[in-house]
Amino acid sequence: MYLAAEHFVRAPEWLWYILGYFFFAGLAGGSYALATLLRLVGDSRDEHAARLGYYASFITLLICPFLLTADLGASWWKFWHMLVDVTPGNTGFNFIYWSPMSMGAWTLFVFGIFATVSALEAFMLDRRRSAGADPGRPLGGAVGLTFNIVGALFALFLASYTGVLLSVSNQPVWSDTWMLGGLFLASGLSGSAALIALLARYRPAASFSRARLRMADGYFSVLEIVLLVVFFITIAAAGTVGRTLPWLPLWTLALVGIATPLVAARGHAPVSTGGGSAVIARAGTNTLVISALVLLGVLTLRAAVIFSAQ
Amino acid sequence: MAIEIKAGEAYGFFTDTSICIGCKACEVACKEWNSLQGDEPAFLADSFDNTGQLDAQNWRHVKFIDNVPDQSVNAGNGTAWLMMSDVCKHCKHASCLEVCPTGAIIRTEFDTVFIQQDVCNGCRNCISACPYSVIGFNAQTGTAHKCTMCYDRLQAGMIPACAKACPTESIQFGPLADLHKAADVRLAALHSQGVTQAQLYGRDDKFYGGLPAFFLLMDKPETYGLPNADNAGLPSRNNVGGYIAALVTAVLGTIAGIVAFRRRGTS
Numbered sequence: 001m002y003l004a005a006e007h008f009v010r011a012p013e014w015l016w017y018i019l020g021y022f023f024f025a026g027l028a029g030g031s032y033a034l035a036t037l038l039r040l041v042g043d044s045r046d047e048h049a050a051r052l053g054y055y056a057s058f059i060t061l062l063i064c065p066f067l068l069t070a071d072l073g074a075s076w077w078k079f080w081h082m083l084v085d086v087t088p089g090n091t092g093f094n095f096i097y098w099s100p101m102s103m104g105a106w107t108l109f110v111f112g113i114f115a116t117v118s119a120l121e122a123f124m125l126d127r128r129r130s131a132g133a134d135p136g137r138p139l140g141g142a143v144g145l146t147f148n149i150v151g152a153l154f155a156l157f158l159a160s161y162t163g164v165l166l167s168v169s170n171q172p173v174w175s176d177t178w179m180l181g182g183l184f185l186a187s188g189l190s191g192s193a194a195l196i197a198l199l200a201r202y203r204p205a206a207s208f209s210r211a212r213l214r215m216a217d218g219y220f221s222v223l224e225i226v227l228l229v230v231f232f233i234t235i236a237a238a239g240t241v242g243r244t245l246p247w248l249p250l251w252t253l254a255l256v257g258i259a260t261p262l263v264a265a266r267g268h269a270p271v272s273t274g275g276g277s278a279v280i281a282r283a284g285t286n287t288l289v290i291s292a293l294v295l296l297g298v299l300t301l302r303a304a305v306i307f308s309a310q
Numbered sequence: 311m312a313i314e315i316k317a318g319e320a321y322g323f324f325t326d327t328s329i330c331i332g333c334k335a336c337e338v339a340c341k342e343w344n345s346l347q348g349d350e351p352a353f354l355a356d357s358f359d360n361t362g363q364l365d366a367q368n369w370r371h372v373k374f375i376d377n378v379p380d381q382s383v384n385a386g387n388g389t390a391w392l393m394m395s396d397v398c399k400h401c402k403h404a405s406c407l408e409v410c411p412t413g414a415i416i417r418t419e420f421d422t423v424f425i426q427q428d429v430c431n432g433c434r435n436c437i438s439a440c441p442y443s444v445i446g447f448n449a450q451t452g453t454a455h456k457c458t459m460c461y462d463r464l465q466a467g468m469i470p471a472c473a474k475a476c477p478t479e480s481i482q483f484g485p486l487a488d489l490h491k492a493a494d495v496r497l498a499a500l501h502s503q504g505v506t507q508a509q510l511y512g513r514d515d516k517f518y519g520g521l522p523a524f525f526l527l528m529d530k531p532e533t534y535g536l537p538n539a540d541n542a543g544l545p546s547r548n549n550v551g552g553y554i555a556a557l558v559t560a561v562l563g564t565i566a567g568i569v570a571f572r573r574r575g576t577s
Contacts, residue, residue, distance in 0.1 A: 007537075012447075033564075037568065073432055081413075098408065101411040170405060170438070170441040175548060178555050179555055182559035186559050219567075
């Protein structure tokens with residue numbers, strides 16, 4: 001961090017595709033991590049929500065490579081150069097650990113395996129359950145546990161490295177702080193909790209986990225607020241906080257998204273699966289509104305950060 | 311003086327802005343040799359310069375810096391416009407090379423920085439990293455472009471086109487060690503004439519380990535749109551801090567998840 005940093009750089013024009021990628025990568029990583037936590041430390045009734053998390057992770061991850069490839073423009077067909085160096089006489093794999101973009105490309109590739117296998121396993125479990133067959137996990141025991149934990153580590157990296165990537169530049173705002181990795185991760189976890197809670201609305205068996213997800217979302221929001229404060233302190237010290245002002249509407253929406261789980265947690269009433277249909281319907285509507293606001297906040301936070309530098 | 315160009319030796323530019331007359335011959339020669347079409351002409355309304363900036367089509371750019379007061383000046387106390395033929399600095403510790411994920415940006419046998427067009431995939435991470443706003447993106451090719459220090463000419467034993475065309479020898483090309491000596495002599499001469507504001511930029515390692523394309527400036531670096539020593543940081547300076555913040559958040563987020571999801575009989 002530099003006091004009164006002066007920047008003479010050109011913006012990379014990372015716009016809509018990259019915004020979309022940052023959004024979906026945050027949800028893909030966050031959903032996998034939360035699904036794994038639900039499975040590891042949760043109640044047996046949390047398994048349904050955990051499976052929703054693996055599905056959400058897989059689907060959101062599927063979108064990511066397409067967005068990244070589209071962002072390359074005319075060189076889209078060279079997307080694989082992220083992994084393979086084709087320099088004549090120096091061909092081989094690119095693993096440039098000091099370049100977050102290189103690390104991210106590999107993480108996307110490796111995590112894709114974990115997300116796919118976990119989603120397939122969840123699908124098989126759901127199929128067996130609906131067929132009344134043995135619901136035992138194909139990836140059970142220590143192997144399954146280890147698989148999910150390792151996958152969750154890659155997931156956490158995927159949800160956070162996009163922020164580090166922005167910081168590892170010479171752009172104003174981005175390079176004036178080291179908070180973006182943490183901020184994007186906390187935001188991704190919050191958005192993922194909201195997403196899984198939203199999906200649970202359409203899967204009655206998973207409704208047990210909704211309150212727990214809301215509680216987790218509240219904790220993630222507190223984390224986000226702390227990180228956001230530190231973010232603004234660091235860019236204020238660098239003298240670039242003024243660049244965020246034109247994007248005040250986006251920052252406001254992001255704050256609304258961050259604050260929503262906290263407000264919801266204050267007025268939270270446990271939803272009993274045995275409650276009346278009116279209670280469940282109201283809770284479902286609340287979940288829809290809360291999740292939509294949180295997800296909008298996740299998107300606008302990234303938009304505000306991306307556009308503030310460019 | 312003919313220069314014998316040999317692979318394995320470090321070459322560079324010494325651009326003496328005190329004798330640049332703003333003729334833009336360097337820009338024209340660069341475009342001619344490298345078949346650059348240039349951008350659409352535009353009226354920029356801030357000086358007689360209508361090139362504007364270094365980018366994918368402008369690998370040399372003569373900056374006109376109008377710091378002359380509008381009111382009349384008396385003979386002998388006037389100031390002149392500053393002119394500077396800007397170019398890629400081919401930094402020893404290059405930010406662009408550091409962040410490139412594809413290996414497209416390499417250091418050549420002449421110690422210059424070169425973007426391999428067939429390897430570059432247009433991710434634009436180098437543009438985000440370059441502190442000098444040198445690199446531009448060409449939407450037609452889908453790749454990043456910048457000065458190559460006429461890599462093809464060097465391989466053929468010829469000096470870069472811009473240095474060849476410069477009529478005042480403001481742009482000097484040669485072995486870096488020779489250029490450093492020439493710059494030191496020139497700076498000492500200016501200082502002895504009372505031009506104390508003259509300074510060398512990139513001659514030493516304060517800027518990205520030293521700049522093979524370095525400058526003699528007639529004002530502070532910021533006036534020319536160049537970062538000063540306090541602001542000349544490599545992108546990787548934020549790697550450790552960024553990952554530590556992410557790691558701490560990951561740990562706290564996991565603890566939060568455990569607290570929220572821990573096994574209980576009721577929700």
